[in-house]
Amino acid sequence: MKLNIALLAGDGIGPEVIDQAVKVSDAVAAKFGHEISWTPALTGAAAIDAVGEPYPDETHEACVAADAVLFGAIGHPRFDNDPSAKVRPEQGLLKMRQRLGLFANVRPTFTFPSLIDKSPLKKERIEGTDLVFLRELTGGIYFGKRGREDNDNTAYDTCTYTRTEVERLAKKGFEMAMQRSKKLCCVDKANVLETSRLWRETVQKLEKDYPEVEVSYEFVDAVAMRLVQWPSAYDVLITENLFGDILTDEASVISGSMGLMPSASLGEKTSLFEPIHGSYPQAAGKDIANPLATVLSAAMMFETAFGLKEEAEAIREVVNKSLADGVVTEDLADGGKAYKTSEVGDWLAKNI
Amino acid sequence: MKLNIALLAGDGIGPEVIDQAVKVSDAVAAKFGHEISWTPALTGAAAIDAVGEPYPDETHEACVAADAVLFGAIGHPRFDNDPSAKVRPEQGLLKMRQRLGLFANVRPTFTFPSLIDKSPLKKERIEGTDLVFLRELTGGIYFGKRGREDNDNTAYDTCTYTRTEVERLAKKGFEMAMQRSKKLCCVDKANVLETSRLWRETVQKLEKDYPEVEVSYEFVDAVAMRLVQWPSAYDVLITENLFGDILTDEASVISGSMGLMPSASLGEKTSLFEPIHGSYPQAAGKDIANPLATVLSAAMMFETAFGLKEEAEAIREVVNKSLADGVVTEDLADGGKAYKTSEVGDWLAKNI
Ligand SMILES: CC(C)[C@H](C(=O)O)[C@@H](O)C(=O)O
Ligand SMILES: CC(C)[C@H](C(=O)O)[C@@H](O)C(=O)O
Numbered sequence: 217m218k219l220n221i222a223l224l225a226g227d228g229i230g231p232e233v234i235d236q237a238v239k240v241s242d243a244v245a246a247k248f249g250h251e252i253s254w255t256p257a258l259t260g261a262a263a264i265d266a267v268g269e270p271y272p273d274e275t276h277e278a279c280v281a282a283d284a285v286l287f288g289a290i291g292h293p294r295f296d297n298d299p300s301a302k303v304r305p306e307q308g309l310l311k312m313r314q315r316l317g318l319f320a321n322v323r324p325t326f327t328f329p330s331l332i333d334k335s336p337l338k339k340e341r342i343e344g345t346d347l348v349f350l351r352e353l354t355g356g357i358y359f360g361k362r363g364r365e366d367n368d369n370t371a372y373d374t375c376t377y378t379r380t381e382v383e384r385l386a387k388k389g390f391e392m393a394m395q396r397s398k399k400l401c402c403v404d405k406a407n408v409l410e411t412s413r414l415w416r417e418t419v420q421k422l423e424k425d426y427p428e429v430e431v432s433y434e435f436v437d438a439v440a441m442r443l444v445q446w447p448s449a450y451d452v453l454i455t456e457n458l459f460g461d462i463l464t465d466e467a468s469v470i471s472g473s474m475g476l477m478p479s480a481s482l483g484e485k486t487s488l489f490e491p492i493h494g495s496y497p498q499a500a501g502k503d504i505a506n507p508l509a510t511v512l513s514a515a516m517m518f519e520t521a522f523g524l525k526e527e528a529e530a531i532r533e534v535v536n537k538s539l540a541d542g543v544v545t546e547d548l549a550d551g552g553k554a555y556k557t558s559e560v561g562d563w564l565a566k567n568i
Numbered sequence: 569m570k571l572n573i574a575l576l577a578g579d580g581i582g583p584e585v586i587d588q589a590v591k592v593s594d595a596v597a598a599k600f601g602h603e604i605s606w607t608p609a610l611t612g613a614a615a616i617d618a619v620g621e622p623y624p625d626e627t628h629e630a631c632v633a634a635d636a637v638l639f640g641a642i643g644h645p646r647f648d649n650d651p652s653a654k655v656r657p658e659q660g661l662l663k664m665r666q667r668l669g670l671f672a673n674v675r676p677t678f679t680f681p682s683l684i685d686k687s688p689l690k691k692e693r694i695e696g697t698d699l700v701f702l703r704e705l706t707g708g709i710y711f712g713k714r715g716r717e718d719n720d721n722t723a724y725d726t727c728t729y730t731r732t733e734v735e736r737l738a739k740k741g742f743e744m745a746m747q748r749s750k751k752l753c754c755v756d757k758a759n760v761l762e763t764s765r766l767w768r769e770t771v772q773k774l775e776k777d778y779p780e781v782e783v784s785y786e787f788v789d790a791v792a793m794r795l796v797q798w799p800s801a802y803d804v805l806i807t808e809n810l811f812g813d814i815l816t817d818e819a820s821v822i823s824g825s826m827g828l829m830p831s832a833s834l835g836e837k838t839s840l841f842e843p844i845h846g847s848y849p850q851a852a853g854k855d856i857a858n859p860l861a862t863v864l865s866a867a868m869m870f871e872t873a874f875g876l877k878e879e880a881e882a883i884r885e886v887v888n889k890s891l892a893d894g895v896v897t898e899d900l901a902d903g904g905k906a907y908k909t910s911e912v913g914d915w916l917a918k919n920i
């Protein structure tokens with residue numbers, strides 16, 4: 217199979233971790249007889265520096281032309297704490313999501329038995345946790361009308377959802393539930409928000425199409441609590457953009473394996489795969505960042521974008537082996553030997 | 569001193585836990601030579617049943633006439649999962665907040681050494697946690713314009729903030745920081761939302777009036793993570809209504825003492841005190857609910873509404889004593905003797 221992949225390394229540690237994912241992907245492709253053609257493209261602060269735009273048109277075209285996009289991380293401290301900056305890396309991210317129509321952000325949280333002690337939660341609370349959030353990514357308050365009024369003394373943001381937007385996200389949720397434990401939780405704030413009531417209505421209507429799926433409806437504040445109390449009680453959760461932003465980040469730290477969590481953003485045509493961690497500028501260029509989340513994002517790409525399950529499984533297996541054998545970066549070394557980012561990548565590629 | 573207190577017991581376990589707070593308050597008043605006049609009033613499902621309205625005018629008048637309001641809990645399962653219900657207990661809550669102008673919700677999270685093992689977090693993560701959220705309570709997306717458009721196929725909610733609204737909440741935050749460790753964290757989503765940018769601007773301008781306070785600005789998704797990772801790093805946090813709803817609930821479970829956490833809602837004239845737990849309908853009428861959060865809310869009331877610090881301290885001391893002596897309800901009994909709600913209240917009143 218010929219795989220055309222756009223490669224958006226981004227900022228900070230992005231390029232370093234992406235390099236390892238490329239090595240591992242190439243190794244798995246060689247093993248299974250595929251050929252990957254990588255098309256690198258600029259994004260984030262790197263793109264602002266080069267062409268004054270965090271998501272340039274050429275990058276968009278590269279993504280559209282590709283079968284999948286592999287993404288590193290974006291963000292640079294010089295843009296932080298400057299709400300008035302005209303061009304910011306995050307804008308590139310939002311523009312990319314919207315232009316590529318990446319409406320469903322898939323964010324799994326699971327545990328690695330060997331890393332369970334890294335969780336801030338007690339072992340008995342976190343054990344067995346294996347949940348996945350489907351966050352709506354191209355609607356809601358992120359993309360509604362916003363502005364100032366009354367002589368700059370009032371600010372407003374608008375959260376909007378259409379039935380169609382909710383439906384396509386919810387359907388993905390039901391389908392995912394069917395492939396997992398047939399449990400779906402719809403997270404909203406229907407006791408206050410009209411958009412949440414539309415979400416709840418729409419999901420309730422879909423229930424009859426998936427009679428095997430057991431659906432629960434929970435308020436976002438309650439889920440924020442229960443994720444800390446009993447995360448293993450959840451399986452598939454669907455939610456709107458802003459709630460998803462907050463809850464997926466909360467969920468990501470409970471496993472203790474945040475540096476290992478991959479994600480996917482799915483559209484009708486294009487899909488994008490990226491580690492959930494940020495650009496971690498303090499570590500950039502030092503060859504110390506943990507590349508596993510990006511490598512596992514590549515595994516998600518093989519499975520989700522190309523339907524290549526065995527290839528994905530091979531990557532996951534070699535990652536597990538590296539953890540078991542202690543071939544890990546300093547964040548996981550725990551007093552043992554700390555391997556460099558590039559050494560971990562080399563080891564994974566060789567052992568696949 | 570003569571203290572006029574409106575008493576809104578509400579639904580579920582509300583009346584039971586309120587009874588204990590009344591006993592303890594009367595005992596502390598007797599000891600220090602005050603006289604309390606309690607004015608009971610209806611709210612929540614109880615008020616819907618009696619007069620068809622969750623926050624009736626008479627209740628509002630009783631609150632306005634009082635020096636402080638002591639509140640139990642509201643909510644009843646028969647209104648849940650029915651987004652179309654015309655009258656719901658929560659509406660009473662929102663109406664009450666707005667009509668009484670309760671713009672600042674004070675939500676502390678702290679640990680009791682004897683209960684630290686109840687936390688879902690590991691001891692070393694939670695130890696020393698003592699933070700307080702100031703949540704804006706009468707603005708934002710809770711009270712903005714909302715509705716349907718496009719033949720009922722589109723729903724929207726509007727989040728609005730004025731500079732004045734942000735300022736009065738932020739000032740309370742700065743003042744609270746001055747009385748504590750002089751650290752203030754402003755939680756927003758200024759990389760996306762215009763209202764958040766207004767928040768950040770406004771808080772930045774106030775910094776010069778409180779030169780001793782060290783202010784940090786963090787995104788809501790990052791705070792959702794760090795609250796689980798290192799809650800003890802925070803002291804005073806200020807935030808808007810919806811973020812506050814989610815984060816205060818998340819914070820409340822990390823200490824392991826959710827059943828003990830009090831809260832206050834402050835306005836220019838009136839202030840209201842209530843436990844953060846809900847109406848817990850399954851336990852209603854069984855005399856088993858833990859009354860300590862309500863009793864500690866009464867302590868906050870003595871201190872905050874009446875400036876009676878010694879009285880508040882006396883209540884906190886007797887609560888600590890009850891915990892140390894194992895005079896606790898079944899949720900804290902841990903195999904030991906479980907006291908009834910009313911027995912804990914009697915014990916506290918007697919030992920004050
Ligand atoms: C950078 C920011 C705009 C973005 C978001 O809020 O969506 C990020 O937090 C994320 O979750 O990918
Ligand atoms: C019941 C609900 C409307 C309310 C809120 O969201 O404010 C509750 O969750 C709270 O935090 O007091």
